Amino acid sequence: MSMSLVICVKRTQVLAFNEEIYALRKNLELPLTSKLRPFKPYLHDVGQLRVGGRIHHAPVDYSAKHPILLPGDQLLTQRIVWDHHVKNLRVKAETLLASIRSRYWILSGRKAIKSVVNNCWPCKRRSSKPMPPLMASLPVHQLTPYRPAFAFTGIDYFGPLTVRVGGRGVRHEKRWISLFMCLTTRAVHLETSDGLSLEEFLLCFTRFVSVRGNPEVIYSYNGTNLVTAEQELRQALEELQTIMSCQQIEWHFSPQYGPHFGGVWERLVQSCKRAMKISVRTRLVTDRVLRTVVAEVAALLNSRPLTHLSMDPDDPDPLTPNHFLHGGERPYTPLKLSDEENVHVTAKKFLQSQTIIQHFWNRWLREYVPHLTERRKWAENRPNVTVGDIVLVI
Known part of the structure; x- marks a missing residue:
């Protein structure tokens, strides 16, 4: 020293x-x-x-x-x-x-x-670690009951998956999966896409609309193919009116470089990938097999419980997206059932079916919506970044 x-x-x-x-x-x-x-x-x-x-x-x-x-x-x-x-x-x-x-x-x-x-x-x-602000409240389109499934839809892509094409001259091609998710009921619709171009997305979107109906509001990530698709739909509304009623669609895009804005459907993308890995594994399948697997995965996800799965056999079954997918064909409007005794027998059956649908929605409001209250992350109210702060961009 x-x-x-x-x-x-x-x-x-x-x-x-x-x-x-x-x-x-x-x-x-x-x-x-x-x-x-x-x-x-x-x-x-x-x-x-x-x-x-x-x-x-x-x-x-x-x-x-x-x-x-x-x-x-x-x-x-x-x-x-x-x-x-x-x-x-x-x-x-x-x-x-x-x-x-x-x-x-x-x-x-x-x-x-x-x-x-x-x-x-x-x-x-x-x-250093990120300092995200307090998690915002859920958007109104995730909490609006009494609307048909896929009235409020989130869209995402995942892939690619390799398929085997051809007979003797076998070649390998890539396929993507287009995911359409109902923001309210968490139902899933999957379509197979040959690419990420505008044309392929419009084909997937047309098949989706043909099966599930026209959505009112769409949320999607800020992908170039989806942004272009919205511009194309807006420019060609008059020509497409006889084919697709898309003029009432309200389209929202996530901010650029903000994938967490679509966390509600990114979680289902993860579930889809896990299910498809279990189904396909490392096998090289054909297009027909892939379409079958995609349909099975969608059916599997739509049967998953949204609410607590009770061990008591006397308790009602948990709510699943299938309760809302197969509950009715039209947007539901609550009906007054006070005059039930005076209606025709056929009307009684209709009112009975509507009562069942209303029961599902009431359970959705009572059992599922309260679970959305808790903020599982971003739970602290932090000050926003202001001019002059020293930050690290990650």
Whole structure:
């Protein structure tokens, strides 16, 4: 240790432990309020205050057996901690504490080391995490009952999947899966696409509309094929009126580079991929087999429970998307059933079917919607980023 460092250490110890040093020089007991009593300190030959401790016979260096005592709130201590932090390649607090204790014993060492490490910009940059704002409330289209399935739809693509095409001259081609998800009932409709072009998307969209009806509102990620599709639909509305009634579609796109805006359907994309991996595995299938697998996966996902699955056989079955897919063909409007006794028998059957549908929607409001209340992430209300803040773009 250099003479200048010895002098600085002695001066720092005098400022922090003056009473203890005086007592040791006079061979007196340390004050009862002293923080150094557990260490049994002593004065070294050069006048430094060192730890006495209980490991005198340990086979380690003298500095490790009797480290120099330092206060945690002095400038010299901060400089020593910073020097060890830089020399040890900016290690974390616990590793740095173990390294320093081979030579120095800092009172409240963890607190002193963290105060230094937390102000290290390279360490901040390495350990920084995103600060998302509080999760917003669910959009109204996820909470609107009494509408047909797929009235409010989310669209996404996933793939590609490799298929075998041809007889003797076998070749391999790629296929994608277009996912249409009902935002309200979480029902799924899957279509196989030969590519990601505008033409292929319009073909998938036309097949979807032919089976599920015209959606009122569509949400999708900001893909070029879907953006172009919306422009194409708007430009060709008059020509397509006899084929598709698309003039009433309200289309919303997620912000660019914001896939988490479509988390509601990204979760189902993951479920689709998992189901298809189990079905197809590593086999190279044909187009016909792939279309069959896609239909089976859609049926499987539409039979999944949305609400709690009770173990009591007397409890009603859990709600599934199939309850809403097969419940009725038209948008449902609640009917007054007070005059049920005076209606025709045929009307009674109709009212009975409508009562069943209303029962499903009431259960949806009572059992499923309350589970959407909890924020499972982004639960803290953090301040928004403002001009002048130093941030890391990830």
